[in-house]
Amino acid sequence: MKLVEIYQCLCDETRLRLLHLLLRGPLCVCHLQSALGEPQVKISKHLGYLKARGLVTAQRQGNWVIYALPPEAERAPEVAANLACLQDCVAGSVVFKRDLAKLAKEDLECSPLGRVRGAIKKRGCSC
Amino acid sequence: MKLVEIYQCLCDETRLRLLHLLLRGPLCVCHLQSALGEPQVKISKHLGYLKARGLVTAQRQGNWVIYALPPEAERAPEVAANLACLQDCVAGSVVFKRDLAKLAKEDLECSPLGRVRGAIKKRGCSC
């Protein structure tokens, strides 16, 4: 992956916010979506963009798709460096902190069904 | 300057190469142009892009315009961090190393006139 392509991935605010959350660990689309408060299409397309360029991986789990950064050992040096840099840079920014806060407030179960009727048969996603 | 805007400045290869050279110190347009081997319009427009966003400064010296990164003390933390990151990341890349090599071979005087007839009245730029 060329350096420019990394920056091209980073040059959109929505993608920055997504990557920032994924730095904390794997997440399903619905968690990302509600944390960012953006429409589903938008989230999905940007995740697709990142996935097409290898910056994130996707894995299906039942109804849900879990997105994650590749494990640290497998990251190209430039990717690792820039993710670390991103981590540092967002420290002061309100938007990013709000995303994290919103994520923390999310239930562990993904769907309402998972909470209401679930616990026996309907389980939420495991992220 | 917002973080995304920094990445937007970095997401073009020509601009990356320009910034990389400027990390070594101030340079006039003609030096940058011949180091990169790209047409003048292209160089000038990308420099304008960077200047408009405050990532570089420009200063006229006679016929020449010297571009430079703002002094380290004045750089926003995110800018400083990303420039450092860039510096690290280009280490392995051929293109960037070639740019530096080409720059080293340049004469100190900018224009042919400066070399041929000059030395008394016509001086090249001071970069």
Place this chain on the structure above:
DNA sequence: CGACTACATTCCGGCTACGGAATACAGATC
């Protein structure tokens, strides 16, 4: 099977970036 949920894709429109040719401009020299 049908219905529902989570997610992806397609099909637009608008906007911006990028590149090159031509032109304009500023300062120096004559």
Place this chain on the structure above:
DNA sequence: GATCTGTATTCCGTAGCCGGAATGTAGTCG
């Protein structure tokens, strides 16, 4: 003033991104 040199800007065309509405798809549940 005329001219040259270094640089910037304008005027194109093209291409890609971004967003949203609608539609499609995969998997689950009953």
